[in-house]
Amino acid sequence: MTTAQDANVFEPTVYRVASIVREFEDVVTLTLHPEGVQRPAFTPGQFNMLYTFGVGEAAISICGEDEDQRGFVHTVRQVGAVSQALASVSEGDAIGLRGPFGKGWPLSEAERGDIVFVAGGLGLAPLRPAIEHVLRHRSRYRRVTLLFGTRNPRTILYAKDIERWRRQADINGVVTVDHADAGWRGSVGAVPALIAGAPFDPRSTVAMVCGPEVMMRFTVASLLDAGLPAERIHLSMERNMKCAIGLCGRCQYGHDFICKDGPVMRYDRLANRFSVREI
Amino acid sequence: MTAGQSGMARCINLAALQVLIQLLAGDGYAVIGPIRRDDAIVYDRIAGITDLPAGWTDDQGPGHYALVRRGDDALFGYAVGPDAWKRFLHPPVETLWRAQREGDTFTLAAPRAPAPRYAFLGVRACDLRAIAIQDRVFCQGAYTDRSYADRRRNAFIVAVHCGGVGGNCFCASMGCGPRVDAGFDLALTELVDPAPHRFLIEVGSEAGAAMLARLDSEEATSSDLDLAESVFKRAASQMGRHINTRGLKELLQTQPHHPRWDEVAARCMACGNCTMACPTCFCTTIEDHGSIDESSAERVRTWDSCFTLDFSFIHGGSVRQSASSRYRQWLTHKLAHWIDQFGVAGCVGCGRCITWCPVGIDLTEEVAALRMATDPGSTVSHEHP
Numbered sequence: 001m002t003t004a005q006d007a008n009v010f011e012p013t014v015y016r017v018a019s020i021v022r023e024f025e026d027v028v029t030l031t032l033h034p035e036g037v038q039r040p041a042f043t044p045g046q047f048n049m050l051y052t053f054g055v056g057e058a059a060i061s062i063c064g065e066d067e068d069q070r071g072f073v074h075t076v077r078q079v080g081a082v083s084q085a086l087a088s089v090s091e092g093d094a095i096g097l098r099g100p101f102g103k104g105w106p107l108s109e110a111e112r113g114d115i116v117f118v119a120g121g122l123g124l125a126p127l128r129p130a131i132e133h134v135l136r137h138r139s140r141y142r143r144v145t146l147l148f149g150t151r152n153p154r155t156i157l158y159a160k161d162i163e164r165w166r167r168q169a170d171i172n173g174v175v176t177v178d179h180a181d182a183g184w185r186g187s188v189g190a191v192p193a194l195i196a197g198a199p200f201d202p203r204s205t206v207a208m209v210c211g212p213e214v215m216m217r218f219t220v221a222s223l224l225d226a227g228l229p230a231e232r233i234h235l236s237m238e239r240n241m242k243c244a245i246g247l248c249g250r251c252q253y254g255h256d257f258i259c260k261d262g263p264v265m266r267y268d269r270l271a272n273r274f275s276v277r278e279i
Numbered sequence: 280m281t282a283g284q285s286g287m288a289r290c291i292n293l294a295a296l297q298v299l300i301q302l303l304a305g306d307g308y309a310v311i312g313p314i315r316r317d318d319a320i321v322y323d324r325i326a327g328i329t330d331l332p333a334g335w336t337d338d339q340g341p342g343h344y345a346l347v348r349r350g351d352d353a354l355f356g357y358a359v360g361p362d363a364w365k366r367f368l369h370p371p372v373e374t375l376w377r378a379q380r381e382g383d384t385f386t387l388a389a390p391r392a393p394a395p396r397y398a399f400l401g402v403r404a405c406d407l408r409a410i411a412i413q414d415r416v417f418c419q420g421a422y423t424d425r426s427y428a429d430r431r432r433n434a435f436i437v438a439v440h441c442g443g444v445g446g447n448c449f450c451a452s453m454g455c456g457p458r459v460d461a462g463f464d465l466a467l468t469e470l471v472d473p474a475p476h477r478f479l480i481e482v483g484s485e486a487g488a489a490m491l492a493r494l495d496s497e498e499a500t501s502s503d504l505d506l507a508e509s510v511f512k513r514a515a516s517q518m519g520r521h522i523n524t525r526g527l528k529e530l531l532q533t534q535p536h537h538p539r540w541d542e543v544a545a546r547c548m549a550c551g552n553c554t555m556a557c558p559t560c561f562c563t564t565i566e567d568h569g570s571i572d573e574s575s576a577e578r579v580r581t582w583d584s585c586f587t588l589d590f591s592f593i594h595g596g597s598v599r600q601s602a603s604s605r606y607r608q609w610l611t612h613k614l615a616h617w618i619d620q621f622g623v624a625g626c627v628g629c630g631r632c633i634t635w636c637p638v639g640i641d642l643t644e645e646v647a648a649l650r651m652a653t654d655p656g657s658t659v660s661h662e663h664p
């Protein structure tokens with residue numbers, strides 16, 4: 001077990017909003033810089049608890065760091081009070097941050113083999129630093145595929161990054177949309193349908209998946225059909241979180257606490273509950 | 280150390296018990312013990328032995344609790360009331376920090392009031408184990424809950440062996456009682472009959488030994504020890520309920536579709552009383568508040584229950600919508616997942632959840648029913664949609 005953390009683990013540290021990118025109508029990406037302290041290291045797949053003064057806290061995946069590694073980058077979708085407040089910050093605003101928390105993607109385990117990243121919607125956020133890691137260490141990996149499903153062509157998250165990954169890193173990136181518009185020439189349909197045609201050798205592939213639970217269910221089924229063993233499929237799970245440190249009990253998923261035993265979890269370890277409803 | 284070790288066990292009388300309470304108070308402890316209030320025996324501040332519920336006991340059954348007179352003046356002649364000691368160590372409402380806006384930033388000022396120093400008088404074996412279990416939750420994981428740890432470190436515990444047990448007790452099934460074994464500073468066995476009214480007293484820590492040295496005590500006689508032994512035997516033979524724990528973890532973890540979950544959900548009101556009364560349930564929610572002028576904010580932690588819809592709320596709706604899924608979460612967590620998470624079951628057999636359930640749902644009965652009805656279709660499915 002890791003050594004006990006002694007600081008008051010409920011106290012956020014002040015970070016400044018350094019820049020804001022509006023990705024589309026209800027989604028923003030924030031770069032956050034710590035004030036007077038060094039930003040802690042993180043593993044791709046981990047998350048932070050972001051706090052807006054007097055409003056509350058939400059678990060938000062770390063989707064990257066800035067060039068000089070000074071800060072954290074987070075992408076937030078407005079769905080309720082806290083995310084709304086986070087989406088409405090201005091440059092220079094002070095917000096609170098606790099983290100990083102949780103277990104990340106198995107990037108060293110995946111070395112010397114193929115990788116399939118599968119993302120649905122905002123599920124691309126926690127995969128982005130994993131993809132950037134692969135980009136920095138491209139020679140350690142063989143074929144790399146990103147299958148990304150989103151609602152429509154106007155909600156393609158990190159579109160420029162996806163282009164760059166394709167160009168610079170020989171990443172086979174396929175974007176599929178639920179609803180095409182007139183100008184869309186790409187794929188239409190659900191993301192699991194793309195798995196059968198993706199270039200990977202199931203005997204030496206690691207899959208990393210994040211998206212809504214239903215999407216992950218179908219994705220897992222397709223990956224297993226394609227011959228990938230359950231222990232090389234990794235999912236990033238979501239449950240209600242209040243503390244992020246295993247003390248509030250809210251994120252329980254069977255015997256696991258998603259905040260500390262996840263959010264990235266190996267499929268074979270949760271296969272017995274994955275199809276159980278309301279667990 | 281047990282009462283049977285000759286030479287170790289000593290006896291104190293009622294006057295010395297009074298002195299014990301006063302010495303603890305004099306040492307700066309807030310002394311908490313059983314008192315009779317609102318027709319129940321609850322834990323609160325006590326000043327002396329006259330505050331204790333002399334001559335009262337509790338009659339307990341599923342959804343039933345009533346105080347009745349005993350035939351004697353026993354001070355600890357009841358089982359357990361609605362309160363657990365977690366009310367003090369893990370308080371129902373706790374401010375974690377306060378913050379002030381300052382210019383374009385904010386600063387935190389944790390409530391730096393020193394942690395209270397509690398002395399608990401009358402901790403039962405089941406509740407002692409429950410405290411040990413919450414220690415595992417709050418102090419022995421990757422992150423330590425500092426405020427709990429501070430209160431816990433400060434606490435002085437006077438345990439009391441159970442003389443008569445309650446109708447809903449099954450601590451013996453859970454391996455938690457009725458005899459106190461570890462985790463106390465001092466432990467008492469109340470000897471009422473034959474007179475004089477006295478207590479066998481055992482030492483469980485250095486602090487306990489130091490305290491005993493300040494009390495008038497005499498060496499326990501062999502008849503004191505025999506009497507204590509018969510008290511233990513009587514308690515063990517009176518267990519109102521029983522759970523067969525063999526293979527229970529595996530059973531619960533592989534039966535998520537058992538029809539009994541729906542059957543119990545038809546009776547369960549999902550009120551969460553069981554989780555509030557339970558001495559081991561630790562779940563909380565966190566609320567952040569801001570002042571109207573936005574100049575200050577605070578974070579408050581309050582007890583929460585897996586029976587609320589809010590507990591499992593994620594964008595799009597609660598994960599556990601049905602009462603059956605919430606009861607399943609509760610029972611499976613207590614008796615199965617807890618073992619994976621913390622190395623012990625999350626139930627100590629105190630029976631509070633049975634007593635304080637408004638419709639008298641009895642987990643021992645539910646477990647028996649889950650065991651009996653085998654449901655061929657309901658071992659965990661490995662198929663995929």
Ligand SMILES: Cc1cc2nc3c(=O)[nH]c(=O)nc-3n(C[C@H](O)[C@H](O)[C@H](O)COP(=O)(O)OP(=O)(O)OC[C@H]3O[C@@H](n4cnc5c(N)ncnc54)[C@H](O)[C@@H]3O)c2cc1C
Pocket residue numbers: 047056057058059060061062075076077078079080081082083084122125126237238239240241263588589590592593594
């Ligand atoms: C590991 C992890 C990573 C995540 N990463 C991201 C990310 O990168 N980007 C992102 O945008 N989101 C992410 N999320 C999701 C994000 O944490 C939630 O969407 C966020 O908590 C929403 O907070 P909110 O207050 O805006 O929304 P709400 O959904 O309104 O509020 C959430 C909280 O308020 C309470 N609540 C609100 N409404 C109700 C109601 N009707 N009934 C009962 N209770 C209610 C619940 O207790 C809940 O805890 C992640 C979640 C997890 C667990």
Ligand code: SF4
Pocket residue numbers: 553556557558559560613625626627628629630631632633
């Ligand atoms: S589950 Fe019931 S019997 Fe077990 S410790 Fe909790 S309240 Fe007591």
Ligand code: SF4
Pocket residue numbers: 249252554559560561562583584585586608609610612613
């Ligand atoms: S039974 Fe429910 S309230 Fe109690 S600890 Fe488990 S999840 Fe929390």
Ligand code: FES
Pocket residue numbers: 240241242243244245246247248249250251252257258259260
């Ligand atoms: S979020 Fe509190 S235990 Fe996981």
